[in-house]
């Protein structure tokens with residue numbers, strides 16, 4: 582892919598997070614800079630506690646401003662998100678910038694059906710009628726190759742497997758065609774078979790709609806299959822960023838070398854062979 586010719590969708594510059602404590606400010610995220618072009622997948626890797634989730638919450642404006650200072654710029658298609666009024670950011674979240682989290686179970690409440698939660702999300706962001714929202718939800722579930730979508734709409738989250746629920750969440754995230762999807766460890770809670778299926782669907786959707794994806798994972802197998810470019814985080818800093826093959830073949834930073842050396846030899850071949 583000629584990334585040079587593609588437009589920038591997300592531009593992050595000098596984004597930093599400090600935790601306010603009685604003893605003063607503690608830095609959780611040192612100023613980071615990266616951009617995401619249309620249709621690009623940027624992998625964000627790093628060990629536990631390196632700052633991946635803080636980054637993702639800072640991008641989505643989900644950090645508690647009472648306890649955290651968030652500085653720097655997060656521009657989505659040229660619009661500054663950092664410091665945006667909460668009502669405005671709520672309209673953007675879910676519609677223009679979607680979020681897929683690690684544990685799909687926590688994204689759904691057990692008391693409402695999948696269908697009502699799906700339709701609620703659609704109706705919050707669009708002027709569609711209940712009927713239209715239902716049709717859109719069903720076609721989005723079909724698009725994720727989920728069996729019998731009409732029946733699935735009537736079920737509750739606890740009646741579905743983790744893999745199915747994660748695919749439902751991807752269907753919800755993608756149905757409004759967001760420009761950017763932030764996926765925080767989307768497959769970590771899944772077994773290898775479901776992991777592969779979820780990654781395949783995510784990859785297929787990004788190719789179909791040219792969605793840009795920030796893929797957060799500590800799993801270098803997942804990153805090597807999905808990402809075009811990779812940023813490596815350590816202790817709240819991006820210590821290395823490079824095109825995926827370059828990073829895997831010629832890591833520059835000692836920490837990247839250590840991560841690559843420590844990775845289990847798990848093959849996720851087939852993720853990119855969409856439709857085979």
Ligand SMILES: Nc1ncnc2c1ncn2[C@@H]1O[C@H](COP(=O)(O)OP(=O)(O)OP(=O)(O)O)[C@@H](O)[C@H]1O
Nearest residue numbers: 600609627628629630631632633634635636799817
């Ligand atoms: N609300 C918070 N209050 C205080 N410290 C926090 C808060 N959220 C995160 N941290 C700290 O910020 C650092 C980065 O955490 P973060 O959750 O971003 O790591 P991570 O790379 O996502 O790790 P994991 O892979 O385990 O999810 C950690 O030291 C964590 O303890």
